[in-house]
Amino acid sequence: xxxxxxxxxxxxxxxxxxxxxxxxxxxxxxxxxxxxxxxxxxxxxxxxxxxxxxxxxxxxxxxxxxxxxxxxxxxxxxxxxxxxxxxxxxxxxxxxxxxxxxxxxxxxxxxxxxxxxxxxxxxxxxxxxxxxxxxxxxxxxxxxxxxxxxxxxxxxxxxxxxxxxxxxxxxxxxxxxxxxxxxxxxxxxxxxxxxxxxxxxxxxxxxxxxxxxxxxxxxxxxxxxxxxxxxxxxxxxxxxxxxxxxxxxxxxxxxxxxxxxxxxxxxxxxxxxxxxxxxxxxxxxxxxxxxxxxxxxxxx
Numbered sequence: 001x002x003x004x005x006x007x008x009x010x011x012x013x014x015x016x017x018x019x020x021x022x023x024x025x026x027x028x029x030x031x032x033x034x035x036x037x038x039x040x041x042x043x044x045x046x047x048x049x050x051x052x053x054x055x056x057x058x059x060x061x062x063x064x065x066x067x068x069x070x071x072x073x074x075x076x077x078x079x080x081x082x083x084x085x086x087x088x089x090x091x092x093x094x095x096x097x098x099x100x101x102x103x104x105x106x107x108x109x110x111x112x113x114x115x116x117x118x119x120x121x122x123x124x125x126x127x128x129x130x131x132x133x134x135x136x137x138x139x140x141x142x143x144x145x146x147x148x149x150x151x152x153x154x155x156x157x158x159x160x161x162x163x164x165x166x167x168x169x170x171x172x173x174x175x176x177x178x179x180x181x182x183x184x185x186x187x188x189x190x191x192x193x194x195x196x197x198x199x200x201x202x203x204x205x206x207x208x209x210x211x212x213x214x215x216x217x218x219x220x221x222x223x224x225x226x227x228x229x230x231x232x233x234x235x236x237x238x239x240x241x242x243x244x245x246x247x248x249x250x251x252x253x254x255x256x257x258x259x260x261x262x263x264x265x266x267x268x269x270x271x272x273x274x275x276x277x278x279x280x281x282x283x284x285x286x287x288x289x290x291x292x293x294x295x296x297x298x299x300x
Contacts, residue, residue: 039145049144052157056178056197059136059156063089064199069279070191071096071107074209076281077239084297089200091191092135095121097128098240110137111191113160113184116227119148120249126150138194140181158194169264175272185254185261186210192265192276202275206293209283210262212237212253226252255284262287 043050068089071077073096082103092107094117100106110132112118112125118139126149129137133154141157143149151157161180164171173189174181177197184190188208195203215234221227233245237253244250266287269276278285279293 038147042145042147046144046151048151048153048155049141049157052141052159053178056156056158059198060176060178061197061199064201066200067202067204068108068195068200069204069206070188070195070208072188072205072207072209072280073238073243074207074211074280074283075237075239076209076283077207079281080206080293084294091195093187093191095124095238095240095243097124098243106132107135109191109194110135111139111187111194113140113187113190114251115142116249116251118143122148129155138190163261169267172261172264173268175268185257189258189261189265192269196269196272196274201273202277203269204277204279204291204293204296205285205288206279206281207239208278208280208285209237210255210258210285211283212255214252221249226254228252259285259287 048055066089068091069085070091071085071093073094077099082099085103086105089109090105090107091109091111093110094112094114096107096110110128112121118125122143128135129150129152133152135154137152137155139149139155139157140160142160144151144157149155158177159180160183161174162183163185164182172182174193174197177194181190181193184193186208188205192203192205213236214228215230215232215236217230217232217234219229219231221229228250230244230246230248230250233242235241235244238244262285266276276288277291278288279291279296281293
């Protein structure tokens with residue numbers, strides 16, 4: 001019976017693509033007609049979304065032998081000489097584009113994952129996608145199936161999988177991004193999973209301060225105490241006071257969850273032989289070995 005079940009499952013998977021199986025799954029779970037219609041329509045019109053796994057597989061290991069920098073958005077970025085990254089592979093996160101008036105280069109890769117933040121800044125992200133055709137953008141596919149973010153040839157969609165704490169550490173850090181990427185407690189861990197998949201090593205974290213405070217000017221929105229809205233441009237947690245400034249929606253950061261996810265990421269990277277270092281200037285992240293940022297660049 002077990003062998004027959006596996007055979008039937010294999011036939012089912014060959015006859016109906018993953019996107020179709022996903023649509024049926026959502027229908028059986030009781031999705032309302034309108035969201036389901038939007039999902040099916042996105043699949044019908046967007047080849048990038050339909051073929052997301054195949055497109056990602058083409059990137060697997062493509063950058064092996066190269067190093068990269070995952071650039072967080074903490075206030076330490078203001079102390080970091082970003083001009084040194086001119087010829088480096090850099091991963092930009094969330095509203096990193098607020099730095100663009102300070103730097104002559106642009107990130108090679110871009111990641112955004114937050115269910116609350118991304119819809120709030122979707123217009124900005126969509127403009128950046130169009131403005132940077134050489135940058136590769138990576139997003140959870142829900143942002144396409146819900147028609148939040150635009151699709152293009154430089155956009156790579158991936159399937160997200162909830163964190164599995166019953167399978168530590170591998171249930172919280174993907175080894176095959178074409179199959180799934182773990183829901184991240186911090187966007188830098190999403191970037192780290194993708195950077196590992198693309199073959200980068202060593203990987204350096206910068207601007208990952210991992211220390212937060214909530215100003216008195218911030219209000220809670222609705223019944224969820226984790227949903228916050230800023231009322232002033234007084235964000236102390238990022239490189240720009242308007243990063244989560246007036247009117248911006250965000251989450252209570254829950255730093256302990258971030259530290260835990262970094263710990264799991266470190267274990268998986270160690271198992272895979274991928275070197276990860278923290279080159280952040282200051283900050284509270286002590287999970288990865290520290291290196292002095294300036295020593296990473298050869299002197300002229």
